[in-house]
Amino acid sequence: DQQVKQNSPSLSVQEGRISILNCDYTNSMFDYFLWYKKYPAEGPTFLISISSIKDKNEDGRFTVFLNKSAKHLSLHIVPSQPGDSAVYFCAASLDLNFGNEKLTFGTGTRLTIIP
Amino acid sequence: DAGVTQSPTHLIKTRGQQVTLRCSPKSGHDTVSWYQQALGQGPQFIFQYYEEEERQRGNFPDRFSGHQFPNYSSELNVNALLLGDSALYLCASSFADRTYEQYFGPGTRLTVT
Structure with missing residues (x-):
């Protein structure tokens, strides 16, 4: 049962344009969401997160939007740069009570920025 | 500031054997989680350790x-290896009260033949 889904295995975007990566989830108990970026031969790197009490969180070129009613979140990268080329994983955590914060990951989207 | 380190980087084992993977958490972190990432999939949670439990x-x-261990480092052991255990094994560390923000190591690539 895939509780976190990234339906686009790959995405290509022109340098300087906006990249939009999407993620859907099925478990309404998830209340914290994260995006990780992964380069080959490296572990995932934390990028940005959002709590379920918010609908938007921004950090520089990266913005995450959360639509709880649709159980959907998206990561916007603008402007896209060649160094953004990587695999992006969406992850979700059940309630933030101590001891119950394991991460459930999606299958990832490979983003390629075209110079 | 040292990040999460894992050893070995790569490992080849035969079906039925046993394997031990090692992880040192990021400085200051006290909680370690282990994940298995099969090819083309996202990481899947195996277990999490805090206070040696x-x-x-x-x-x-x-x-x-x-x-x-008391120094917060951790080991993952897999017995009676199966071909399906071939994967990238990732270790992640965090603070106990913020385990939703995990920092990952580079992983150990295990191949079972």
């Missing part, structure tokens, strides 16, 4: 076991 466990058989 297993705090949470994912849907993995008892062949997968772990340990956390």
Whole structure:
């Protein structure tokens, strides 16, 4: 049962344009969401997160939007740069009570920025 | 500031053998989680250790076991290896009260032949 889904295995975007990566989830108990970026031969790197009490969180070129009613979140990268080329994983955590914060990951989207 | 380190980088084992993977958490972190990432999939949670005890466990058989040492480093042991255990094994560390923000190591690539 895939509780976190990234339906686009790959995405290509022109340098300087906006990249939009999407993620859907099925478990309404998830209340914290994260995006990780992964380069080959490296572990995932934390990028940005959002709590379920918010609908938007921004950090520089990266913005995450959360639509709880649709159980959907998206990561916007603008402007896209060649160094953004990587695999992006969406992850979700059940309630933030101590001891119950394991991460459930999606299958990832490979983003390629075209110079 | 040293990040999460894992050893070895790569490992080749035969079916039926046993393997031990090692992880040192990021400086200051006290909680270690282990994940299995099969090819083309996202990381899947195996278990999490805090205060030298297993705090949470994912849907993995008892062949997968772990340990956390007083210095917060951790080991993942897999017994009776199966071909399907071939994967990238990722270790992540965090603070106990912020385990939703995990920092990952580069992983150990295990190949079972």
